[in-house]
Amino acid sequence: NAGVTQTPKFRVLKTGQSMTLLCAQDMNHEYMYWYRQDPGMGLRLIHYSVGEGTTAKGEVPDGYNVSRLKKQNFLLGLESAAPSQTSVYFCASRSSYNEQFFGPGTRLTVL
């Protein structure tokens, strides 16, 4: 039982490049979330999903897209990376008891 995993752990991009962050969970949870964490800003919700095939915008969705084609996976895409997207990205899934399980995070630097 791996819980929530994220791929990759680290990544450096140049401005304008694109990439996809993968989140996978093996707990059969319906709800999944993507957050970004920046110093002094806390955890800010980017997008979330309440089930396979559904997604919704969070607080800071601009510049990101998501897809939830399979229940266990939640993908976060950056179409044209900007330095302002330099951050630590956390994925989380939520149990029926409302506890959120966070992945280990992806540290992204955009030059």
Added chain:
Amino acid sequence: QQPVQSPQAVILREGEDAVINCSSSKALYSVHWYRQKHGEAPVFLMILLKGGEQKGHEKISASFNEKKQQSSLYLTASQLSYSGTYFCGTEIRGSGGYQKVTFGIGTKLQVIP
């Protein structure tokens, strides 16, 4: 709307108590509390679903005042292992508010010997 946490930082000696507050301008459905140690992912502490409810976990407990839209986290007889950043997360009542947890900026707590 991000909930507001206070204080932003606190330093305690082992054995001392602390209170971290969380407030929202919106009517709340639930309040979540998480702790994050440096370089790690946040870890769930507890969730409060009903107004006035208090929940506890060993020497860490919390209360939720639904009318005031406030929650407080109580750390009793602090231990070195309590050090970290504490986040409250809130779910707002009303359409579109459920299932979406919004976190505050966190309270950095350091326990020293």
